[in-house]
Amino acid sequence: MRRALSGVVDFVVGDDVWTAVVVVLTVAATAAVVQAGFPVWWLLPVVVPVAVLKSVKRAARA
Amino acid sequence: MTGDVLLVLGSALASGVEMVEAATIVLALGMSRGWRAPLLGSGAALGVLAVATVAVGPALEQIPIDALRLVVGTLVLLFGLQWLRKAILREAGVLSKHDEEAAFAHEVARAREAGRARGSLDRYAWTLSFKTVLLEGLEVVFIVLTLGVNQGSIPLAAAGAVIAAVVVGAAAVLVRRPLSRVPENALKFGVGVMLTAFGTFWAVEGAGAEWPGGDAMLLALVAITAWWSLLFVRVVRVRTA
Numbered sequence: 001m002r003r004a005l006s007g008v009v010d011f012v013v014g015d016d017v018w019t020a021v022v023v024v025l026t027v028a029a030t031a032a033v034v035q036a037g038f039p040v041w042w043l044l045p046v047v048v049p050v051a052v053l054k055s056v057k058r059a060a061r062a
Numbered sequence: 063m064t065g066d067v068l069l070v071l072g073s074a075l076a077s078g079v080e081m082v083e084a085a086t087i088v089l090a091l092g093m094s095r096g097w098r099a100p101l102l103g104s105g106a107a108l109g110v111l112a113v114a115t116v117a118v119g120p121a122l123e124q125i126p127i128d129a130l131r132l133v134v135g136t137l138v139l140l141f142g143l144q145w146l147r148k149a150i151l152r153e154a155g156v157l158s159k160h161d162e163e164a165a166f167a168h169e170v171a172r173a174r175e176a177g178r179a180r181g182s183l184d185r186y187a188w189t190l191s192f193k194t195v196l197l198e199g200l201e202v203v204f205i206v207l208t209l210g211v212n213q214g215s216i217p218l219a220a221a222g223a224v225i226a227a228v229v230v231g232a233a234a235v236l237v238r239r240p241l242s243r244v245p246e247n248a249l250k251f252g253v254g255v256m257l258t259a260f261g262t263f264w265a266v267e268g269a270g271a272e273w274p275g276g277d278a279m280l281l282a283l284v285a286i287t288a289w290w291s292l293l294f295v296r297v298v299r300v301r302t303a
Contacts, residue, residue, distance in 0.1 A: 014144035031269035041271040
């Protein structure tokens, strides 16, 4: 069961857990702020490239 | 209409990339050990994938669309970011590019080392072709189902995969060589861009927000994602030069 779960996580997330966590938290924040009545469609398209840039810079340094 | 075109294109490109990788191994097995077992193994894997698609697809369609878009959109975004991140690093020269000629030569050497087949069916070739087609195919099924269900048309997404299967299959049969002329790394870059754009679009919609411009924003997201991805290639290339 644990191996199957680990396989699914690896399939979807890959080897960059940090970016995945940022994306999931941003989606959750978008949902919470929309519930409060603010239009935050722009939040995820702004956060995603920033997270990817940090990720590829980190990989390049490694 | 724009969404439908992008759906078929995204599904075809993503499926095509996976199929090229599977075709390389099946070709290597067929050319070094005979065609019967690799074709039977591939056929069995395709059967399993077809059953999985038929079983899971209708079940996904029963889930409310907003919840589905939130969860599946996020999954597609995470999946797409994996492709995009690796594609940026490959284009920038940080990771080595996938080489179908090298993969083909490696598989032919392994197939020859594996020894001769005993009995009427070559178990080595059957098992390896089954496993390869199943694993690469699972990614195709994931892409077809998630894109299809979210965009409201599994048949259109499946049509994209069928187009890719026909093109890759015909090319493999005609050239009987690894499909090394396929610009695989560029295709992976394009697929990463499209999956990231689709995932962003659906995750935001699923979270309850409305895109200004509606579906037209999907096309804008594809263009914007392609722009910053290419920019990041230059940034990483400069830093590592």
